[in-house]
Amino acid sequence: MxxxxxxxxxxxxxxxxxxxxxxxxxxxxxxxxxxxxxxxxxxxxxxxxxxxxGDDLQLIVYLEEEPGIEMQEQLRRKILAFDEVENIRFISKLEAYERFANQLGENRDVLNDMPRDFLPASIEVVPMKDLRSLSQVKLFSDYLSKLPGTLKVQYGQDWIERFYYFTRLLSIIxxxxxxxxxxxxxxxxxxxxxxxxxxxxxxxxxxxxxxxxxxxxxxxxxxxxxxxxxxxxxxxxxxxxxxxxxxxxxxxxxxxxxxxxxxxxxxxxxxxxxxxxxxxxxxxxxxxxxxxxxx
Amino acid sequence: MKDDNRNGTMIEMIKVSKTYPPDVYALRDVSVSIADAEMFFLTGMSGAGKTTLLKLLCSMEYPSNGLIEIGGRDIQKMRGKKLAKMRQKIGVAYQDFKLLLDRTVAENVAISMEVSYKKPQLINKRVKDLLEILALTDKHNAITGELSRGEQQRVALARAVANSPTLILVDEPTGNLDATTTARVMQLLTKCNNSGATVVIATHDHSIYRDTPHRIMELRNGKLHLVREGSAQ
Incomplete structure (x- = not known):
């Protein structure tokens, strides 16, 4: 044995x-x-x-007025001064109008009485992949909102915050x-x-x-x-x-x-x-x- | 019969004392040498300290003072594997038997050989042989708890000698046995002794050492006294 x-x-x-x-x-x-x-x-x-x-995340900076070529360059430099970004795209009032009209599709007639520049110009900023944590996006958003001529910055704050806290809760569980x-x-x-x-x-x-x-x-x-x-x-x-x-x-x-x-x-x-x-x-x-x- | 005056000493006890709290002296300054292949009788009244002495020899308990050597090794210093190996060479038939009452007789006898990793065929043969010698053949598969005290005593003895130990310690081996079975038990122990094992028998049964040619010592109040020198050659 x-x-x-x-x-x-x-x-x-x-x-x-x-x-x-x-x-x-x-x-x-x-x-x-x-x-x-x-x-x-x-x-x-x-x-x-x-x-x-996060891959689809972008920050939209609404501007008081449409920036000229020179101002666009100034804003681009200011944005890049915070951090590298994946993409910066300027959307003119006209472009915004066209997009909105396309989104309305068959109902675009409702815009007939509206002036073509009633929507504000904006900048779409796609952050780099390493700028995706909530705190950084928040910091970036705060920074962008303080740029001269900025009306408002949007990136679905509420939803992202809730999601962030949910994942925090899950990690504790x-x-x-x-x-x-x-x-x-x-x-x-x-x-x-x-x-x-x-x-x-x-x-x-x-x-x-x-x-x-x-x-x-x-x-x-x-x-x-x-x-x-x-x-x-x-x-x-x-x-x-x-x-x-x-x-x-x-x-x-x-x-x-x-x-x-x-x-x-x-x-x-x-x-x-x-x-x-x-x-x-x-x-x-x-x-x-x-x-x-x-x- | 083996020569008791060989050079080799199996057990060496020097000034061994054992006290239990608070101040009960079970053994006082016990000194004795027991040779290889000697058969040694330890007698004394109940409570004289016989069982305590056997417990010290099989390292179930440790002395309060003194030195105990088995086969030239201080047993108090042995731990782990060395202690286990030494215990494999000591067969003990305890007074309270220490049998596994829910196991069969064969399983109880086999346990001492299993821990030494003996081959199953060898174990089976040895178990059968021992049960036959001790008139327990028909109890091979019986549950040990269902046996009489006398039968259980013989199972305990069979387990003690099964692994062919070099030292056999037996505590009151015939307490529950009739004369015929006592003779069988003594024959088995003598056979083991003739094969080279040192056998220490603690008993107060005068009939089993009355005519023995071996050394007899008596424990009185925890002290060891020589009753008769052995004459066996």
Whole structure:
């Protein structure tokens, strides 16, 4: 009989004898992984949505009057003085009128009585990709609003702010659920192993007395912890994937959700979640065993 | 019979004392050397300290004072793997048996061999042989908790000798046995001794050491006194 044969036999024996508590721990680990992974997935997708919205982000600076060529150059220099931008485009009053008329389509007749210069001239500024965080866009907007001849700066402030705070809230939930995952994995597994140890104290004491090494006693429990982590997190991820697919199919019709492409975790993220769960469960198991072996 | 005066010493106890809180002296300045392959009888009234002495020898407890060496090694300094290896070479039949009552007889006997990673075929054969010697063949698959005290005592003894240890410590091996079974038990211990194992038997059963050619010492109030020198060669 070799070490691993003896250890695996012991694992089988432990699982057979304590399967109700093992099963409860397995479910708890799965649920913890599911909760954490769910919020993390939502957070990830929200970040993607944010990036996508950021790609379309532009600041519109409405001007008091139409700038001449020289003033356009002055304004361009002032804008570039803040930071590099991707694009600056001047829209004349006439151009604004044409755009508006085109947007009205068949109803453009309503503009017939309006003067062709009733809309203000504006500058469309597309910031660089690295200028996308809210604080920077806000700073940029404040800067632009202080330029001479500026009426107003628009970039969908309210919506972006709400989105920003939503993602902040999500990141806090992800952190909390991550904490929950750590607590449940370590403490539940540690508690289950402790119960097993208490239930089999006589046997473990005897094993020590007949010369079992600490590894011989400890390894089966460590393997149990690893199995809890592996199977628990796998079930959690599979459940989340099923939920994700269901939501995708259920809400695949026209609607706000169809505007964005939601994606599941990359394989390396799944692998990382599995490994972290396994490590946490192994730590829980190991700590219980160490307490016993020190006794 | 092995020669008790060989150079090799299995057990060396020098001025060993053991006290339990608050101030109960179980052993006082016990000094004794037990040779390799010696059979040694430790007698004394109940509460004299026999079990305590055996517990110290198998490192289940540690002395308050003094030195204990097994096979030339200070057992108080042994930890981890070294301690485990040493325990594999010591077979102990405890007075309270320390059996796993929800396991079968065969599993209980096999446990000491499993921790030494013996081959399953070898374990099975050894278990069968021992159960036959101790008249427990029909109890091979019986649940240990369902056995009588006498049967459990024999299972504990079988487990103690199963791994062919070099030192066997037996605490009251015949307390629950009839004369015939006592004889079987003593035959088994003698066989182990003849094979080279040092055997220490703690007992107050006068019948099992009355005619023995081996050394007998008595514990009285925690102190060791020589009753009879061994004459076995």
């Amino acid at each position: 070799n070490f691993w044969f003896a250890v695996l036999r012991q694992v089988g024996r432990n699982i057979r004898q304590t399967w109700p508590s093992q099963f409860m721990t397995f479910l708890t680990v799965s649920l913890s992984v599911l909760i954490f992974a769910f919020f993390y997935l939502v957070y990830n997708n929200m970040l993607n949505v944010g990036n996508k919205l 992800v952190l909390l659920s991550g904490g929950l995952l750590i607590l449940t994995s370590v403490f539940m597994v540690s508690y289950t192993i402790r119960l097993t140890i208490l239930g089999r104290q006589a046997e473990l004491e005897l094993l020590k007395l007949v010369g079992a090494t600490n590894n011989y006693i400890r390894t089966p429990f460590l393997i149990e912890g690893i199995l809890q982590g592996l199977f628990g997190s796998t079930l959690g991820i599979i459940s989340l994937f099923s939920l994700f697919q269901w939501i995708k199919i259920k809400f695949s019709g026209p609607g706000i959700l169809s505007l964005f492409e939601f994606s599941f975790f990359q394989p390396q993220t799944i692998f990382t979640i599995l490994v972290i769960s396994i490590v946490l469960c192994a730590v829980g198991s190991y700590s219980s065993m160490q307490k016993f072996l020190r006794m």
